[in-house]
Amino acid sequence: MLRMSARTDCSRNEAVIIRTSAILLALSAVAVFIMLLGHNPLSVYLSMIEGAFGSGYRITETIRKAIPLIVASLGISLAFRLKFWNIGAEGQIMMGAFGATFFALNFQNLPSVILLPLMGLASIICGGIWGAIPAYFRAKFRTNETIFTLMMNYIALKWLTYLQYGPWKDPGALGFPKIPGFTENAVLPAFFGLHIGWIIAVLLIVIMHIFVNHTKRGYEINVVGESENTGRYAGMNVKFIIIYTIFLSGGLCGLAGMIEASGVNKTLSVEITRGVGYTAIITSWLSSLRAPVIAIVCILFAAMIQGGTFIQMAFQIPQSAAQILQGMILFFVLGSEFFIKYKISIINDNKAEANQ
Amino acid sequence: MVNISKSFGEIKANDNITFSVNYGEIYALLGENGAGKSTLVNMLSGVYTPDSGEIYVHDKKLRFSSPGDSIGSGIGMIHQHFKLIEIMTAAENIIIGQKRSFIIHRKKLKKTINSISEKYGFKTDPDKYIYDMSVGEKQSVEILKVLYRGADILILDEPTAVLTPQETEKLFTILKKMKEQGCAVIIITHKLHEVMEISDRVTVLRRGEVAGTVNTSETNPKELTAMMVGKAVDLSIDRPAILKDEVMLEVKDLSLIDRDGIKKLNRVSFNVKAGEILGIAGVAGSGQKELCESIQGLERRKRGEILFRGEDIARLTPRAIFERGLRISFIPEDRLGMGLVPTMNIVDNVIMKDYYLQKSLFLDREPARERAEHIVKMLNVHTPGIYHPVNQLSGGNIQKVLLGREIDANPDFLVTAYPTRGLDIGSSHLIYDELNRQKMKGVGVIYVGEDLNVLLSLCDRIMVLFEGRVIGTVxxxxxxxxDIGFMMLGGKEC
Structure with a gap:
């Protein structure tokens, strides 16, 4: 008979070994799937790496994909620290992009040193408000934030759809429903071959790490996240902490939206997020909410997406195969948490005696 | 049970334990918290499986792999926390889980239950709903349930923990009847006087091992304590006299209605002097928690006045009280859910109440580190280090960290709710001593407790709460x- 027992002695090394083997298991499970498609899994995996890191251009592309993921994951990790299950990053990204676009379209004559910060600020406020609304209701009336933030995603999506097909439709696009492109001064400048979003991401990682671990505000978030009662007991204003933390969380997601709109797409469209808001939930969870780890995990995820695009061309494998790989990795890693918390032992059982 | 061993991870909960119980005898398992009592009986009742060793019932070797096996061989377990369904009657609860027939013969069932009740002296009405019952009655239903299933070996886990003295008396009468009828009764307890009063034989467990088995008639509480702790312990609690006659805290007409509209406190008035320990007794849920949280400023939905040295603090938040320079320390009942952050280390827990006074945006942990070291030294906290998460410490050490932080804040007033719950004798006495030391410094103390013996010997006065009302102060x-037990039931005959 198998028996499980709780373990408290799992060292960090053991945990790393367990998680790594989970990823290896996920890779081998997907290998079976790739073989069924009639390809050699090893060469597919190798060319995924090749596709993600094989040349300067590919590396840039991978990092380009990682930037919004990192910024949004940082935002989500802040909410998760508070045990506020914010799955509304998708909508917060869209609203952030909307706020930035509003300024990009209406203040085209401003110099970019003023316009870009304005757009950034607008995106943080819009995304932040989009997060703070469910946070307010959660703090005041204990509503379920998971459902609430999810529903807010659909409102944001439909709002963008309305704008794209209605008031913001580009008159010069011959009836094609698209929002006009940004003027040059509303586009993030490049630095070392990539828009400066990457510098923002690096700065945010450092700031987040310091904020969470070494500031009073960060400390409060950790306390309230562990137990609201303890927070109240220590004299903290728990409701206020919840609302402003989720405002920051949504604000960061909004900023990710601005970076995407301004740095990559140079316009706004309903496809602005490309699922980043949902992928970021996975990445921040896998990084156990730690900012430096988020950077690594996000780059690996971006590499997987980039590599997935590449194998699509090289092997005619649908890109969904890469998504299956993502799903598998998540499944195995979350499953491996069980082995970190519990020990399985086999015991000899002669149960028959009991029923004599 | 022969040579029973059981480990959880690295910890040996039971190490080579052997004991036997005869029919027609009341047998006590005595030991401090964490001595392995519960583990042992959980193996007997089939919840756990032993790693090694054998269990014999009626000279037959058995191996239980589920509670069902255990019940089948006549072992009935009465847990400390009742497992009853509130919205069903006693009779319905008794037959739950019985597979005998699909249709319930209510009449026959009632007859069987009544005959069992008569045999052992229960006064339980089978048609009464559980939610209408007092704690004592609920316990009777639990016992009836196992008897109905034909158990002749009864195990009671801390049966008197939730009972008033009167109810305990009744329970003991029933247990003695069972013994006369030839049942084997095992009670698990850490209360010495109960062991002396009711048991025939007693086995003392210490750190998972048998420290000794003696006949109750041939021993005394002192000897048993020495066996439990491993050394002789002074069991008396000091009660220094009150130094000054100065009222420190005065509560007037305090009422509180909770979120669901239920009245938790009803016009409560009392005062506490400087250097006095006021005990608060009452059945669980009589408003103790609400009272403590009201004084500390956590409860906001209250009416009435709380005067602290003449200043009304009833409308202030905890932080506002703190900012007025009034130091009220509070040791809540729920240590890990309210007093401390379980996953944080000692330093981060120590800094919790005054971190916000720091001027800088950044958190300076240095002063807290010194204080944490001081607390660890002062109260002799067993921990691998001050950066160890508190939830990995034992219950006693967790409580020491909490107490240490609250006392280290130099309080004027100290509110403690069940500060020794779950602690062993040694740690408990350390805490009583510390409370007395605070008392000598002129700190007013409220001590919410459940052990009447402790309340009587530690406190100066005892206030009894019942359903949110003050029944009296003695x-x-x-x-x-x-007297107190009678008041805890609202002064009514139970």
Whole structure:
């Protein structure tokens, strides 16, 4: 008979070994799937790496994909620290992009040193408000934030759809429903071959790490996240902490939206997020909410997406195969948490005696 | 049970334990918290499986792999926390889980239950709903349930923990009847006087091992304590006299209605002097928690006045009280859910109440580190280090960290709720001593407790709450346990 027992002695090394083997298991499970498609899994995996890191251009592309993921994951990790299950990053990204676009379209004559910060600020406020609304209701009336933030995603999506097909439709696009492109001064400048979003991401990682671990505000978030009662007991204003933390969380997601709109797409469209808001939930969870780890995990995820695009061309494998790989990795890693918390032992059982 | 061993991870909960119980005898398992009592009986009742060793019932070797096996061989377990369904009657609860027939013969069932009740002296009405019952009645239903299933070996886990003295008396009468009828009764307890009063034989467990088995008639509480702790312990609690006659805290007409509209406190009025320990007794849920949280400023939905040195603090938040320079320390009942952050280390927990006074945006942990070291040294906290998460410490050490932080804040007033719950004798006495030390410094103390013996010997006065009302306040040096027990039930006959 198998028996499980709780373990408290799992060292960090053991945990790393367990998680790594989970990823290896996920890779081998997907290998079976790739073989069924009639390809050699090893060469597919190798060319995924090749596709993600094989040349300067590919590396840039991978990092380009990682930037919004990192910024949004940082935002989500802040909410998760508070045990506020914010799955509304998708909508917060869209609203952030909307706020930035509003300024990009209406203040085209401003110099970019003023316009870009304005757009950034607008995106943080819009995304932040989009997060703070469910946070307010959660703090005041204990509503379920998971459902609430999810529903807010659909409102944001439909709002963008309305704008794209209605008031913001580009008159010069011959009836094609698209929002006009940004003027040059509303586009993030490049630095070392990539828009400066990457510098923002690096700065945010450092700031987040310091904020969470070494500031009073960060400390409060950790306390309230562990137990609201303890927070109240220590004299903290728990409701206020919840609302402003989720405002920051949504604000960061909004900023990710601005970076995407301004740095990559140079316009706004309903496809602005490309699922980043949902992928970021996975990445921040896998990084156990730690900012430096988020950077690594996000780059690996971006590499997987980039590599997935590449194998699509090289092997005619649908890109969904890469998504299956993502799903598998998540499944195995979350499953491996069980082995970190519990020990399985086999015991000899002669149960028959009991029923004599 | 022969040579029973059981480990959880690295910890040996039971190490080579052997004991036997005869029919027609009341047998006590005595030991401090964490001595392995519960583990042992959980193996007997089939919840756990032993790693090694054998269990014999009626000279037959058995191996239980589920509670069902255990019940089948006549072992009935009565847990400390009742497992009853509130919205069903006693009779319905008794037959739950019985597979005998699909249709319930209510009449026959009632007859069977009544005959069992008569045999052992229960006064339980089978048609009464559980939610209408007192704690004592619920316990009777639990016992009836196992008897109905044909158990002749009964195990009671801390049966008197939730009972008033009167109810305990009744329970003991029933247990004695069972013994006369030839049942084997095992009670698990850490209360010495109960062991002396009711058991025939007693086995003392210490750190998972048998420290000794003696006949109750041939021993005394002192010897048993020495066996439990491993050394002789002074069991008396000091009660230094009150130094000053200065009222520190005065509560007037405090009422509180909770979120669901239920009245939790009803016009409560009392005062506490500087250097006095006021005990608060009452059945669980009589408003103790609400009272403590009201004083500390956590409860906001209250009416009435709380005067602290003449200043009304009833409308202030905890932080506002703190900012006025009034130091009220509070040791809540729920240590890990309210007093401390379980996953944080000692330093981060120590800094919790005054971190916000720091001027800088950044958190300076240095002063807290010194204080944490001081607390660890002062109260002799067993921990691998001050950066160890508190939830990995034992219950006693967790409580020491909490107490240490609250006392280290140099309080004017100290509110403690069940500060020794779950602690062993040694740690408990350390905490009583610390409370007395605070008392000598002129700190006013509220001590919410459940062990009447402790309340009577530690406190100066004892206030009894019942359903949110103050039933009365007695002088602890003259009152008896029976007086208080009577008041805990609202002064009504139970």
């Amino acid at each position: 002088d602890a040096s003259t009152a008896t346990k029976e």
